[in-house]
Amino acid sequence: MAKYYIPVWSSIIKDIEIEKQEMAGFDAEVEFIRDREEFIKVAAKADAVITADSKIDRSIIGNLVKCKIIVRQGIGFDNIDIKAAAEKNIIVCNVPDYCTDEVSDHTIALILSLVRKVPVYSGLVKNGIWDIKSVSPIRRLSTLILGLAGFGKIAREVARKAKPFGFRIMAFDPYVSPQLAGEYGVDLVNFEDLIKESDIISIHVPLSKETLHLFDKTKFNLMKPTAYIVNTGRGPLINEKDLYEALKNNRLAGAALDVLEQEPPQKDNPLLALENVIVTPHAAFYSEESYIDLRRKAVQEVKRVLSNQPPLNQVNKSASVK
Numbered sequence: 001m002a003k004y005y006i007p008v009w010s011s012i013i014k015d016i017e018i019e020k021q022e023m024a025g026f027d028a029e030v031e032f033i034r035d036r037e038e039f040i041k042v043a044a045k046a047d048a049v050i051t052a053d054s055k056i057d058r059s060i061i062g063n064l065v066k067c068k069i070i071v072r073q074g075i076g077f078d079n080i081d082i083k084a085a086a087e088k089n090i091i092v093c094n095v096p097d098y099c100t101d102e103v104s105d106h107t108i109a110l111i112l113s114l115v116r117k118v119p120v121y122s123g124l125v126k127n128g129i130w131d132i133k134s135v136s137p138i139r140r141l142s143t144l145i146l147g148l149a150g151f152g153k154i155a156r157e158v159a160r161k162a163k164p165f166g167f168r169i170m171a172f173d174p175y176v177s178p179q180l181a182g183e184y185g186v187d188l189v190n191f192e193d194l195i196k197e198s199d200i201i202s203i204h205v206p207l208s209k210e211t212l213h214l215f216d217k218t219k220f221n222l223m224k225p226t227a228y229i230v231n232t233g234r235g236p237l238i239n240e241k242d243l244y245e246a247l248k249n250n251r252l253a254g255a256a257l258d259v260l261e262q263e264p265p266q267k268d269n270p271l272l273a274l275e276n277v278i279v280t281p282h283a284a285f286y287s288e289e290s291y292i293d294l295r296r297k298a299v300q301e302v303k304r305v306l307s308n309q310p311p312l313n314q315v316n317k318s319a320s321v322k
């Protein structure tokens with residue numbers, strides 16, 4: 001019998017070949033878990049848990065009796081109750097550095113698709129309409145203001161990649177200095193100015209109690225009616241019902257969403273029927289390279305902690321395993 005047992009409860013993978021490869025030579029049994037019920041059955045024997053977006057709430061954590069570490073295969077760890085884990089001295093780690101390139105590229109792709117109306121034109125041509133003037137006017141990129149909500153790793157890369165298009169870029173992030181923003185040619189502004197002045201708002205804050213529905217009716221009413229909103233952060237950062245109303249009533253020009261409040265969405269989610277909405281299936285992080293990097297790094301973190309070495313990316317600092 002192996003020394004350690006490690007369940008992998010992750011909806012973003014189809015098998016655990018990469019996890020097994022990365023675990024080679026380490027005395028551990030790794031098992032692929034498909035749902036909550038299956039996880040609860042094995043939780044008590046888990047020495048470590050690898051997860052992606054599965055809900056690791058207080059009740060699930062209650063079943064973990066010998067677990068030392070939970071690793072999120074990803075950056076955002078809003079699906080894990082890190083406080084409940086810390087109370088049981090379970091270290092929670094994420095992988096903060098595997099897809100900054102991919103998400104920033106995807107964000108730029110969404111911004112360009114929205115402003116240049118690529119899906120709208122494509123739809124028209126496929127329906128036999130060869131006419132540039134049948135859609136609302138397109139603005140020159142270099143006349144537009146790009147506003148970044150949050151100015152962490154991904155937003156900074158978005159700024160760096162967006163600069164050559166000529167945007168003026170502003171950001172709201174109370175946790176970074178104006179000097180840092182200045183290094184990227186970005187003006188740090190308050191939230192209200194960001195909302196009122198931006199032609200495109202791109203969201204890059206983590207989801208937390210503080211940021212839940214950060215964008216709702218009151219914010220949409222302050223935005224320019226010609227403005228676009230792009231979300232590659234987390235679905236619940238936007239109140240989707242309010243967004244739908246704002247788009248339908250021409251309070252906003254369009255939205256590009258990689259993330260939704262419910263993933264996958266209900267087929268009748270009204271946002272999906274709007275012509276000025278682009279949706280991708282939480283794919284911003286994905287490339288063959290980032291996927292492998294992510295999965296390997298998650299396993300490496302587990303191996304470090306089970307070998308009594310300090311983790312690289314602990315997100316609940318108050319937990320410590322002796």
Ligand SMILES: NC(=O)C1=CN([C@@H]2O[C@H](COP(=O)(O)OP(=O)(O)OC[C@H]3O[C@@H](n4cnc5c(N)ncnc54)[C@H](OP(=O)(O)O)[C@@H]3O)[C@@H](O)[C@H]2O)C=CC1
Nearest residue numbers: 075076150151152153154173175204205206232233284285
């Ligand atoms: N769609 C996808 O495939 C992916 C989505 N993501 C999402 O992107 C998010 C951002 O990732 P990344 O840039 O790497 O994360 P970072 O932690 O590097 O950046 C987030 C920034 O937002 C700041 N912040 C926190 N709260 C607020 C607030 N209320 N208002 C303004 N700024 C705030 C943070 O400050 P501080 O550090 O002090 O908290 C930090 O500077 C992730 O949390 C995740 O949810 C990530 C990867 C893939």
Ligand SMILES: O=C(O)C(=O)CO
Nearest residue numbers: 052073074075076285
């Ligand atoms: O890394 C993240 O936070 C993602 O959203 C991709 O799973």
